[in-house]
Amino acid sequence: MGSAALRHLHGSFLRPRGGPPELEPGKVTVVGSGRSFAWTPAAGSLLDVALAAGIALRSGRRVGQCESCAVAVVEGRFAHLVPVEGEQGACLACQAAPLTDLTIAL
Numbered sequence: 571m572g573s574a575a576l577r578h579l580h581g582s583f584l585r586p587r588g589g590p591p592e593l594e595p596g597k598v599t600v601v602g603s604g605r606s607f608a609w610t611p612a613a614g615s616l617l618d619v620a621l622a623a624g625i626a627l628r629s630g631r632r633v634g635q636c637e638s639c640a641v642a643v644v645e646g647r648f649a650h651l652v653p654v655e656g657e658q659g660a661c662l663a664c665q666a667a668p669l670t671d672l673t674i675a676l
């Protein structure tokens with residue numbers, strides 16, 4: 571997901587009621603790896619930025635359907651670009667943007 575998709579996320583899917591979510595740069599920590607990376611709204615999805623940081627996350631077609639990129643969210647908040655059904659405490663990294671500093675487990 572590129573920055574255009576994140577602008578769409580910011581401007582469309584999550585706009586109602588409380589206003590758009592604040593997309594601020596943040597830190598993503600990967601539990602058990604000793605690794606972390608910086609995420610910025612312009613850099614893309616959680617998956618895009620993790621891969622750019624050299625952290626090998628699993629992925630498939632990257633359209634939010636196969637769940638190959640699912641990661642457990644240990645701490646922090648995130649938003650998905652597309653409506654996602656699934657368990658609480660997990661996100662699809664190809665469609666996710668952190669809303670706070672995030673701790674994930676692979």
Ligand code: FES
Pocket residue numbers: 628629630631632633634635636637638639640662663664665
């Ligand atoms: S890569 Fe398939 S849902 Fe993310």
